[in-house]
Amino acid sequence: MKKNKSSMSQLEEVLISGRFAITSELNPPDSADAEDVNRAAMILAGFCDGINAVDASGANCHMSSMSICALLTRVGYEPVYQISCRDRNRIAIQGDILGAAAMGVRNLLCITGDDVSAGDQPGAKPVFDFDSIQLLRTARMMRDERVFLSGRKITSELPLFLGAAANPFVPPYDWRPKRLAKKIAAGAQFIQTQYCFDIPRFKEYMRQVRNMGLHEQVYILVGVGPLRSYGAANFMRTKVPGITIPDEIMDRLKKTPKERQQEEGKNICIEILQQVREIEGVAGVHIMAYRQEELVAEIVQEAGLLPRIAQQPF
Amino acid sequence: MLLEWIYDLTYALLKPFKRFLKPDSFAEKAMISIEKVGKGVVFDCQMCGQCILHSTGMVCSMNCPKNLRNGPCGGVRLNGHCEVKPEQACVWVKIYEGSIASPKYGGEIMWLQPPVNRTLQDTSSWVNLLHGIDQKMKTVWQTQEDKDALEPLFRGSNEKE
Numbered sequence: 001m002k003k004n005k006s007s008m009s010q011l012e013e014v015l016i017s018g019r020f021a022i023t024s025e026l027n028p029p030d031s032a033d034a035e036d037v038n039r040a041a042m043i044l045a046g047f048c049d050g051i052n053a054v055d056a057s058g059a060n061c062h063m064s065s066m067s068i069c070a071l072l073t074r075v076g077y078e079p080v081y082q083i084s085c086r087d088r089n090r091i092a093i094q095g096d097i098l099g100a101a102a103m104g105v106r107n108l109l110c111i112t113g114d115d116v117s118a119g120d121q122p123g124a125k126p127v128f129d130f131d132s133i134q135l136l137r138t139a140r141m142m143r144d145e146r147v148f149l150s151g152r153k154i155t156s157e158l159p160l161f162l163g164a165a166a167n168p169f170v171p172p173y174d175w176r177p178k179r180l181a182k183k184i185a186a187g188a189q190f191i192q193t194q195y196c197f198d199i200p201r202f203k204e205y206m207r208q209v210r211n212m213g214l215h216e217q218v219y220i221l222v223g224v225g226p227l228r229s230y231g232a233a234n235f236m237r238t239k240v241p242g243i244t245i246p247d248e249i250m251d252r253l254k255k256t257p258k259e260r261q262q263e264e265g266k267n268i269c270i271e272i273l274q275q276v277r278e279i280e281g282v283a284g285v286h287i288m289a290y291r292q293e294e295l296v297a298e299i300v301q302e303a304g305l306l307p308r309i310a311q312q313p314f
Numbered sequence: 315m316l317l318e319w320i321y322d323l324t325y326a327l328l329k330p331f332k333r334f335l336k337p338d339s340f341a342e343k344a345m346i347s348i349e350k351v352g353k354g355v356v357f358d359c360q361m362c363g364q365c366i367l368h369s370t371g372m373v374c375s376m377n378c379p380k381n382l383r384n385g386p387c388g389g390v391r392l393n394g395h396c397e398v399k400p401e402q403a404c405v406w407v408k409i410y411e412g413s414i415a416s417p418k419y420g421g422e423i424m425w426l427q428p429p430v431n432r433t434l435q436d437t438s439s440w441v442n443l444l445h446g447i448d449q450k451m452k453t454v455w456q457t458q459e460d461k462d463a464l465e466p467l468f469r470g471s472n473e474k475e
């Protein structure tokens with residue numbers, strides 16, 4: 001089931017071909033300036049098979065994922081459209097899926113979303129009309145059966161490559177592979193994981209995933225990323241939901257002089273990338289470099305992942 | 315588990331009275347009050363009107379601040395507490411434990427639960443269950459075969475290799 005192409009997505013094509021895939025994240029600007037998006041995309045497109053347009057991650061208000069997708073598809077880049085269940089109900093979401101596909105978006109990433117309490121406007125109303133599995137299943141229904149949730153017909157094709165997130169690094173640990181099985185049953189074809197800093201934990205997760213044969217049904221892209229400094233790592237660890245950083249990594253950064261911490265963060269990222277690459281069932285990496293897009297290029301190069309096929313803008 | 319047994323018993327007791335337990339009837343009003351108090355005390359029931367307690371380890375999933383019906387979010391804290399309400403245990407950590415302790419229905423945690431029908435809020439889930447209102451959808455959400463294929467994965471092969 002994994003091998004049948006369901007979309008015109010370049011990301012899907014890379015994964016089917018068996019090449020090691022790389023996706024990355026575009027940090028959404030706090031501006032109304034398209035150049036901010038283009039500039040970041042230009043750096044990433046040289047090395048990535050897909051660029052995530054994030055949906056107000058951490059519940060902080062930024063340019064919306066839909067509009068970033070609009071800007072990216074205009075130039076001919078390959079976005080991964082993130083939809084979270086936090087801000088919109090089922091009516092808005094189904095409409096957005098159609099609109100995104102019409103603009104040329106081919107990859108959808110369905111996520112639950114961080115709670116509003118994590119962000120800059122904790123007084124906002126959390127929606128959560130769908131959960132991520134209901135969102136996935138609905139998107140698959142729209143694509144495969146060409147109907148809305150209500151049964152009403154959709155009058156065109158909807159070529160989409162469906163993805164979901166996974167966090168193997170938080171409890172209940174034994175449940176996480178089973179949750180992955182549910183996501184696959186709901187329609188997930190690729191997975192981007194939360195930041196992986198804990199290799200033993202991830203190996204155990206993948207062992208269970210392989211036991212259940214799930215690695216043959218879904219492409220797993222492991223989340224990695226450079227920590228900018230000890231302070232930044234500490235912030236992510238304590239303030240951002242779902243991110244776990246083991247003590248050894250914190251210690252390693254702490255012992256490094258301040259001016260070399262960014263370099264050390266990058267080294268750690270490259271080491272992790274090379275280690276997860278060796279694990280059976282890993283199809284690629286998802287590089288998250290918050291406000292350090294330039295580093296993605298260096299990471300890809302120094303991890304020995306070159307040459308890559310760059311995305312070709314129009 | 316005792317609660318599974320009570321669930322079966324309640325179902326068996328109510329089924330013969332299906333004719334009387336109609337939606338919008340006086341009998342439903344009475345059921346609503348009973349459910350509010352009974353399930354409220356035992357499960358902190360949120361009266362969604364489409365009860366899936368036996369598929370969620372006899373723990374009410376609507377107490378999850380994100381209303382998740384298919385499993386925990388990625389924000390669960392390392393101590394097993396909730397992302398949104400750090401002082402309380404993650405509802406889904408409890409659901410997972412409850413499902414492991416439920417020999418009969420535990421595997422149903424693997425089912426894909428459809429989106430919540432918000433119009434059923436504050437109606438009687440027993441009445442809705444007896445009349446099939448809680449499962450009514452215009453599209454096929456998940457076939458019985460799909461459910462049967464997923465369920466064994468719950469107690470499945472995590473351990474070997």
Ligand code: SF4
Binds near residue numbers: 380388390391405
């Ligand atoms: S941590 Fe658990 S209870 Fe809290 S929002 Fe996530 S799934 Fe729901």
